Amino acid sequence: MHPLYQILARATNRDQINPGEFIVAKVDLAEINDLYLQVILSFKEMGGNKVWDPQKITFIMDHYAPAPTIKAAENQKKMREFAKEQGIKYFFDINRGVCHQVMPEEGLVWPGMLLVATDSHTTTHGAFGAFSTGIGATDMAAVLLTGEIWFRVPEIIKINIIGERGKGIMAKDIILYIISQLGTDVALYKAIEFDGEAVKELSLDERLVLCNMSVEMGAKATYIRPDEKVMEYISHTNPKKYKEFKSIKRTNNISREEYESIYNFDISDLEPQVALPHRVDNVVSVSQAAGKPIQQALIGTCTGGRINDIKIAAQILKGKKIPPWVRLLVIPASSQILKKCIDLGYIQILLDSGATLATPSCGPCLGAHEGVLAPGENCISTSSRNFPGRMGSTEAKIFLSSPATAAASALKGVITDPREFL
């Protein structure tokens, strides 16, 4: 049985489960962010009084961090009060960062777990071998009440990635290319497993980007077989789960029949990719987008604010200045990353180049605050979505790219191939 099915089977206390069937599963962790006061409202409407297990629930204030409006501040206040009154074990306030980065850092993600969160990009944690998926507010309220959730067991698509990537090619380029080839609905109601030599070669940080953006193909969950890179990470973040997972004997063979379909990609000749407005699958090679003027570049979020992302931006911008009419926003994905990037000197380099640093959070990715766009503006962004109005005005245009391409474009004021700077 595929490891994703093993997770669901364990969570339903059964030996065997099959794609297509409906199950009711017990979750290991329920994560709620600050967009979702509705969770508490629905919980109370259900007649909820006490949560099922305060040790398995986490709240994180990341989307509106720090609060930009009185109403957002009020919502956060109500969530803090609820978390306190319920004795919620893991509460992360506005000083911590984006949920998809903070959860693994805090040891709350491990191979073999079942995690649900009120955010579509929760597919991220498949990179650790977890079954993790996004749900809405009322679904989450029911989880808080019962610890359980219904699922349709998804079919699994396998995506093999092979080939040695060229200079300056990042995980974002790889996943944008795959999305452009497979489309936005290839994995609707399904899960995706990434495999192949090129995936094994990717750092853990970069695997998170692949798994995160799989939701842009509709994926319910993702999976990458945990290897030594994952185990090394978990050994630091959650030694107890590390030992538990290591002690389980498992077979490594997954038969072909487990997969609904298999796709193969060779990234040897891949160029940096850019998703043009207003679709994530509207992707071209950077050469076809080069020269397009931009007024803002965003390096940050859950798909572009990790150490390797900020490192490559610093590498490109070291000793250089961005034009005065360009705004470069740098938003590290977590406070831990921010501190490391300060220690490593990257933040100093970026500030010297003219960057604006904002607090670790989701930033303007969802159009809430910290750099929303005016009508007629163009922004190159390492975030995950370029839908109309996503980052502010519907008359603004968002181009998605890797942090390298975003940094090079900020430097030139037009969309630019980063490879000439590397």
Add this chain to the structure above:
Amino acid sequence: MFKSIITGKVFKVGDDIDTDQIYPGRYLYLTSPEEMAVHAMEDVIPDFYKKIEGEDWIIVGGKNFGCGSSREHAPRVLLYTGIKAVVAESFGRIFYRNALNVGLPAVKCSGIVKEVQQGSLIQINLKEGLIVLGTSEKTLSIEKFPLQLLSILKSGGLIPYLRKFKKYSH
């Protein structure tokens, strides 16, 4: 109240209508139905809530309706504006769950887009599993709801469903 027969005029939209378009991110902090309703679909169809006033409407979308963000505000806001149901070739999975959870019928019907025009009349029959087009005899079949989901929808959403069927130990 659950109705197995839903009749309304078609409000037609395209493929991949994401939840940012259904309910823009800048209003996510709102929770009251009245405040939310005026912003429904506003970036795609200005004054959407006024355009559907006074009549029963059913949104008909193409593939992947409701893709993107997990915001439950999206199906809620459609419900708050008075939309009776959404029919689409396929749905983003979180939107689909959320819609049924808040009591908004989300109906998968392959081939619907090319069969209807803006403003044409359709009737969804959840019991028979079909959609009747206009006053004609022509029907399209819809994807059947699994029992569990039908039960949630019949209860009017997950909240009344849980209140009705679940006993909590705490």
